[in-house]
Amino acid sequence: MNYLMESKAFYASIELNQLSTGQIALWHALLDINNQVQWQEWFSVPNIVLQLHTGLSVQGINKSRNVLKQLGYIDFKTSGNRKATKYHLLTLLSTNSSSNSSNNSSSNSSKNGSNNSSSNSSTLNKQNKTNNSDKSQATRHHTQQKFADDSVEMQLAMYLFSKIKENNPDHKKLTDSQRQKWADSIRLMIERDKRTPQQIQNMIDWCQADDFWKQNILSTAKLRKQYDTMAPKANAQWQSNQQRKRVYS
Structure with missing residues (x-):
């Protein structure tokens, strides 16, 4: 795995998934630990280590890792005899690659259609500017988080x-x-x-x-x-x- 590329892919994906700060901290802790053990497919991490890396409680770690697993970021195996949990980081690069391919295809299709009609192109450009403005405002509003006292x-x-x-x-x-x-x-x-x-x-x-x-x-x-x-x-x-x-x- 490539540390930098996986990090970039991760931040590109959380714009859609809207992960919590705890979930983001846990994923980064696992990425960092996996890097230290030279990218093992499955690697063991005790909860106490993750607590020190993330500031989460054991309950917080359990909740966050369940969400990350459901969203396809990680997989993990727990043991009933108090052994450290085994984790597996799933690469995000192939997901982003297909997403970029889809976006490029859609962009090219839009450009080809606009070339056929200059008047329609002008109208579409105005609509796109309006839509992008709305999205930008929504994004800015979303980043203005409200932090709870126990966060x-x-x-x-x-x-x-x-x-x-x-x-x-x-x-x-x-x-x-x-x-x-x-x-x-x-x-x-x-x-x-x-x-x-x-x-x-x-x-x-x-x-x-x-x-x-x-x-x-x-x-x-x-x-x-x-x-x-x-x-x-x-x-x-x-x-x-x-x-x-x-x-x-």
Whole structure:
């Protein structure tokens, strides 16, 4: 399998299937793990590993993987003796290829028909522009998600806010609109930047304990923007702490 191509095909497909954030996180975790084991057809993953990668509960993992299986993204086999579940990633490239072929055929047919009549072509173009505009508005409306209080995005956003309040009890409260924007920045970190919820939480803990960064990371948008800048120092400190633990253990 090709990591990049499968990821592109996945995001092309979820525009139609409208997966939840948890389902998207689970698929990406399985893709990443399968890549690490060199693309085995069936590979075993304990629930605790998936919990760390996705931030989902065991129940959330079970629900998400059932949906992914029904939609043809994955297959899995469970064992009754508490062994790790075996997973199989289904390639999405052939599905997108046939879809593109169908779209190209439809596009060519439309172009040939328009060449036969200039007046009909003009009318069709106007109609297509109107339809595309409607679709664009619908897409923009769909992306304006409403995050529930128990969603991973909102929980991480409010976790950062609680740390900020600990450092500065006089910090202003967030409005409902601001809370949604904060949660959306977390969504972007998970979906676009490929950060796991655990990585995000670890970075929140680190930056709000650092004398310099706790004065600068005062929103999830700033957390996302400065993540790569902070990561080297955060990782270095983590490795140093691990070495100390080994020395004194």
